[in-house]
Amino acid sequence: MxxxxxxxxxxxxxxxxxxxxxxxxxxxxxxxxxxxxxxxxxxxxxxxxxxxxxxxxxxxxxxxxxxxxxxxxxxxxxLFVKRMDPKVVVTDLHYGTIPVRLFQPKEMSCGSRRGIIFYHGGAAVVGSLDFYHNVCLFLALETNSVLLSVGYRKLPDHHYPAIANDCLNATIHFLRRLKTYDVDPSRVVLCGESAGGAAVAQITQALVGQKDLPQIRAQVLIYPIIQMVNFQLPSTQQHKNVPFLPLDFMMMCICKYMAIDPSWKDALITGACIPQETWKKYEKWLSSDNIPKKFKNKYKEPQFPGPFNEAAYLETKHLLDAENSPLFAEDEIIAQLPEAFLVSCEYDILRDHSLLYKKRLEDQGVSVSWYNVEDGFHGCILLFDRKHLLFSCSYKVVNAIANYIKGL
Known part of the structure; x- marks a missing residue:
């Protein structure tokens, strides 16, 4: 037996x-x-x-x-244990049904503190309040800021537009209660990584013209995904097999979250789902011509978009909405956005998304600071304090972000 x-x-x-x-x-x-x-x-x-x-x-x-x-x-x-620090009070809350985590430094301040609203990454598949806890703790302590981390809904139970909706609702809730947390309403920064970086772009655009709310001081986008249309950019070709966002995994995440059947993956990659008139409208923002020559090493200009497939277009056309691809927002919206700090990593499939958005913002007069981590890879920020797993590029990212925020 x-x-x-x-x-x-x-x-x-x-x-x-x-x-x-x-x-x-x-x-x-x-x-x-x-x-x-x-x-x-x-x-x-x-x-x-x-x-x-x-x-x-x-x-x-x-x-x-x-x-x-x-x-x-x-x-x-x-596997990744969260760290506590006696200098910071950490409180788990719920804004309605949205779990959030508040980081408040204990050190006395001569006035109201800066506020940071942080949206984590993970493409709605991975990522959580706990997984990004140490990053948020570092930023709150290093910048002496009150930081709110948003635990938006994710797969498999929730699809688009859950991330944007939850981040927007939590942001509005926080902005309306800044006095409760002793936060200076003129110094609120939105910060996000990867999918969270996309949320930063979406939320700052959604808040344009909201006169009843404090204006966002700045936006920090850490290797964000800014568009889901052109998957033939130089960084996509060059780094499609580099950890920790290979092309196959990224496409799986996009299909799952955007409720697209994975059988349309190849049509997405080749651009067969893009009507010619739509490409003509957005080419000025999406074209690889917007990427500086020095980033095009070993890049082969593809035939893009591929032969049009109407069935693929009908399945994927919601990717063309500005709510899902912030790069496509109207000029009058872009022109009203707060100053931005864009962080990209050289060996990241999403590197060129930052370059496209940088040009888009600058063309409309928005002040942009950009930092490209030359030895960086996607997700490296999460390893900055992992002892035996740390990488120097991880420290470069968190320190660059902290220094930028402290300079505001």
Whole structure:
């Protein structure tokens, strides 16, 4: 009887070990680790773990045991322990149904503090208040600011426009209660990473003209996704297999969150879902011609958009809305936006999104500061205090953000 009971456990162990071996093989077959990146062995180990978790999550989801997004978030929150600091009071709250986390420095201040509203990344698949806790703690302490971290709804239970709606509602709630938190209404900064960076662009645009609310002082966008139309930019070609946002994973996240059948992935990548008249309208903002020549190493200009597929367009046309692709907002909206600080990473598939948005803002007279981390990769900000897993580029990102905010 004991042997019979051990058989399933042995089978499970063999399966998990086999999956580890498969993840390692997949990493070496598909992942590109640029030679300029520091600590390649650490990066390879982290990417193998990333592949393993996502793959196991997909298997569990197909077996209807556990959804992949919830499994991935459970693993990340288990592996990455949040840090506490006696100098900061951390409070978990709910704004309606939206969980938020408030970081308030204890140090006495001669006046009202600066306020930061932070939207985490993760493409609605990974990311959580806990996962980004240490980043928020650092920013609150380093800039002596009251920081609100927004825990918006995510997959698998919630699709677009959940992120934008939750971030907007939480932001308005916070802005209307700044006196409660002793925050200076003239010094509120919106800050977000990756999908959270997209939320920053969406929320600052949505708040334009809202005279009954304090005006946002500045927006900080950390390697944001600014458009979901042109997937043939130089950085997409150059870094489509670099951790931790390879093209396949990014397209999976977009399809899941935007409720698009994954069978349309190739049409999205080739641009076959874009009508010619639409491309003519947006080409001035989307074209790779807007990317400086020095970023086009090994870039081959594709035939874009591809042959038009009307069925693909009907399935994906909501990606063309400015609410989903902030790059497409009207000029009069862009011109009223607050000053911006854009952070990009050289070895990131989204690097060129920052460059496109930088030009879009500057063309409308918006003041823009830009910092490109030359040895950076997507998601590196999360490793800045992870001891044996830290990378110098991680410190560069958080320090650049903190210095910018302190200078406001």
């Amino acid at each position: 004991a042997v019979l009971l051990l058989m399933p456990l042995l089978g499970l162990l063999i399966f998990l070990l086999g999956l580890i071996v498969w993840s390692i093989f997949k990493h070496f077959l598909t992942t590109d680790i640029p030679s300029a990146l520091q600590h390649p062995i650490k990066l390879r180990i982290l990417d193998c773990i990333f592949i393993y978790v996502i793959t196991l999550g997909n298997i569990l989801e197909k077996l209807r045991i556990f959804s992949m997004p919830k499994f991935a978030r459970f693993v990340q929150d288990t």
